[in-house]
Amino acid sequence: MRKNGPLALAFNALVILFMLAPLLVVCVVAFTPENTLTLPTTEFSLRWFRAVFAHPDFMQSFWNSLWLGLASATLATLLAVPAGMAVTRYNFPGRGFLNGLFLSPLIIPHLVLGVALLRLFAVVGGGGSFGWLVFAHALIVTPYTLRLVVAALVGFDRSAEQAALSLGASQVQVFSRITLPMILPGVTGGWLLAFINSFDEVTMSIFVTSPSTVTLPVRMYMYATESIDPLMAAVSALMVAVTACAMILLDRVYGLDRVLVGR
Amino acid sequence: MNRTTPWWLSGPALVLFIVLLLVPLGLTAVLSFNAYDPVTGVKAGEFTLEHYAHVFTDDYYYGIFWRTFWISGLVTLICVAVGAPEAYILSRMGNPWRSVLLLVVLAPLLVSVVVRAFGWSMLLGPEGLVNGTLKLLGLGPIKMLYTEIAVVVALVHVMLPFMVIPVWTSLQKLDPGVENAALSLMASPFTTLRRIVLPQVMPGILSGSLIVFGLSASSFAIPGLLGGRRLKMVATVVYDEYLHELNWPLGAAIALILLVANLVVMLSYNRLVEGRYKKSLG
Numbered sequence: 001m002r003k004n005g006p007l008a009l010a011f012n013a014l015v016i017l018f019m020l021a022p023l024l025v026v027c028v029v030a031f032t033p034e035n036t037l038t039l040p041t042t043e044f045s046l047r048w049f050r051a052v053f054a055h056p057d058f059m060q061s062f063w064n065s066l067w068l069g070l071a072s073a074t075l076a077t078l079l080a081v082p083a084g085m086a087v088t089r090y091n092f093p094g095r096g097f098l099n100g101l102f103l104s105p106l107i108i109p110h111l112v113l114g115v116a117l118l119r120l121f122a123v124v125g126g127g128g129s130f131g132w133l134v135f136a137h138a139l140i141v142t143p144y145t146l147r148l149v150v151a152a153l154v155g156f157d158r159s160a161e162q163a164a165l166s167l168g169a170s171q172v173q174v175f176s177r178i179t180l181p182m183i184l185p186g187v188t189g190g191w192l193l194a195f196i197n198s199f200d201e202v203t204m205s206i207f208v209t210s211p212s213t214v215t216l217p218v219r220m221y222m223y224a225t226e227s228i229d230p231l232m233a234a235v236s237a238l239m240v241a242v243t244a245c246a247m248i249l250l251d252r253v254y255g256l257d258r259v260l261v262g263r
Numbered sequence: 264m265n266r267t268t269p270w271w272l273s274g275p276a277l278v279l280f281i282v283l284l285l286v287p288l289g290l291t292a293v294l295s296f297n298a299y300d301p302v303t304g305v306k307a308g309e310f311t312l313e314h315y316a317h318v319f320t321d322d323y324y325y326g327i328f329w330r331t332f333w334i335s336g337l338v339t340l341i342c343v344a345v346g347a348p349e350a351y352i353l354s355r356m357g358n359p360w361r362s363v364l365l366l367v368v369l370a371p372l373l374v375s376v377v378v379r380a381f382g383w384s385m386l387l388g389p390e391g392l393v394n395g396t397l398k399l400l401g402l403g404p405i406k407m408l409y410t411e412i413a414v415v416v417a418l419v420h421v422m423l424p425f426m427v428i429p430v431w432t433s434l435q436k437l438d439p440g441v442e443n444a445a446l447s448l449m450a451s452p453f454t455t456l457r458r459i460v461l462p463q464v465m466p467g468i469l470s471g472s473l474i475v476f477g478l479s480a481s482s483f484a485i486p487g488l489l490g491g492r493r494l495k496m497v498a499t500v501v502y503d504e505y506l507h508e509l510n511w512p513l514g515a516a517i518a519l520i521l522l523v524a525n526l527v528v529m530l531s532y533n534r535l536v537e538g539r540y541k542k543s544l545g
Contacts, residue, residue: 008352012364015349015423019368022382022420025392029385037385039392079276086272098273101280107529108284109481111498112522115505115515116287119294139283142276200375203483203498207505217377224381224488233385236378243374257362260369260424261431 023240030237032230048234058235060212061219065199066242068130068215072137073194076145077187079138081180084149103147105140113140114207121208128210136208137198144197145190148254152186189254196246200239288522295515305511314516324500324517331496334411335479338418342475345419346426347468351460353427354434365431372424380488383417384408387489409491417485422478426471433467434460477528481521497521 004012025039032038033045052058080102087099105113117136121127160182164174180187202217209218216239224232250256270277298309318324353365371379386392387407394404407413437460445455483498490496495503497517504514 004352004355008348011348012352015345016364016367018420019371019423021392022379022386022417023371023374025385026378026382037388037390079279082272083276086269090269090272092266092269095269098277101284102273102276104280104284107477107526109498109521109525111481111483111501112288112291112518113284115501115518116291117283118505119290119511119515120283120287123290135279135283139279142279196373200373202375202377206483206502217375220375220377220381221484221488224377224384228381228384232381236381239375239378247370247373256366256370260372261365261428 026233026236027240029230030233032233035229037228037230037233048230049238051231052234052238055231057214058216058219058231061214061216062238064130064213065216068133068137068213069195069199071134072141072198073145073191075134075138076142076194077191080142080145080149080190081183081187083142084146084153085179088150088153103143106143110140110201110203111207114204117204118207128208128213130213133205133208133213133215136204137201140201140204141194141197144193145187148186148190148193148259149183152183156182185254189250189259192246192250192253193259196243196250199242199246291515292519294512295519297512299510299512301510304509314513315520317513318516318520327495327497327500330411330494331480334415334418334496335476337415338422338479339472339476341415341419342422342426343468343472346423346471347430347464349423350427350430350434350467351464354431365427368427369424371420376421376484377488379420380417380485383413383420384489387413387416408489409494411490411494413489414486414494414496417489418479418482421482421485422475425474425478426468429467429471429474430464431467433464437463473528473531477525480528481525 028039029037030048031044031046032040033043033047034040083098083102087095087102113136117132118127121132126132156179161174161178164178169177200217201215202221205215205218206221209215214222216235220232220235220239223235247256250259294305295314296310296312298306298311299314300306349368353361353368356364388394389404389406389408391408393407397403397405405412407416442455442459445459446452450458481498482496483502486494486496487499487502490499498521501514501518501521504510504517508514
């Protein structure tokens, strides 16, 4: 295969710079000692990080987002594992419909989901509560989990299961001792991907959170429309840090390239 | 095997999707036909088509749909022009650069859009790095923040991975032997690219374009944070109708128009790409 020419490499460098620039700038400006959004020139300061930790609203939203991510990812995984087994292992009328329905949050704009849920909560009451929020987030992150579970189940050799069954193991034993351990990378990968997507979600959440359940991205969105100061940069840097940690974990248990490119 | 087993297995998820997806969408569809009075609010029993008529006839909404359409189209074109060559260049690199740089291009996908929008607002602001660089080059400051420029730049940043992924996937299926055969038969590198590589990655480019267009047209946080108060796109107008104007039926009508337009774009992928190419490429 031919090598890339210098022009191609220069183009590549520009694209990489373009992709990294906004994230780098956020993380560097977060360390500014100044009162305005300036690049730190003489010294690095942690004062804006201290300001974040002393800011009750941001801290409350951070914990909201963290618990919401953990709860909704767990719920989505609990739903997606049996649903994934249903759509991969059984041929039944309605299978295509179920598969399409479970993946549909990927192609329905989150804005539409947000207004639809707002309407639901107006009718049944209880809008903005943490419980409803967990279900709403589970809905939008289930497709991510389902895709990885299905991928794990499709390339699955069922002879070990059949051997266990023929040796007298019950269905439950087969699932917990054979099937689950074998699809575990897909399940944990799906859980982490679900957590990241729940933790980052803003468009739907902005419609369905109440003042006490505002998530971190929603709080940041509200804050950024009113004022822009280095506090925002520090919160953003912390967001990037949490996402990066989850990404590294995801890479360890499943492989980031497999999640992103699908192989 | 029992015939009801798959339904038991997918039952819990199905309940969630019925209660939080199908029912709310149905309620919203009903709401969009409900009459609305600015003083008393939504009239539950009265039905009207006026909200849809309003959206399709009012110049204000026409302008917003048109702006959303051309911004999404422009973002799609830029993503094709940048994302497809980038995927091709990356695919020809050797490891470890190939996988490291692919991750650098794709990983921002997992970082919250709010963070990325904020990053661009710093870069493109009047005192930002981009204007600073322009000043060094002797070019006057350009107003980018709160204009279409900032929205397009940030949307390209958000959407580029969605173009690189499908192009990369179709490049992986490419047999390098065919490319080498063309070169050994004295085809120029450009001819090889145009006649051998491009036709085979076209499905990837097409599916990437549809995804990018659909997601751009429904994007909310980017125009909300970088377009300012005056530069509205469809999603930010829906937000205004719901939370500022409190005209929910009108907001519901706009949201449903957006949903239908989006589904048409996304599902045409099956017809356009899979139907046409699956046969010819096997």
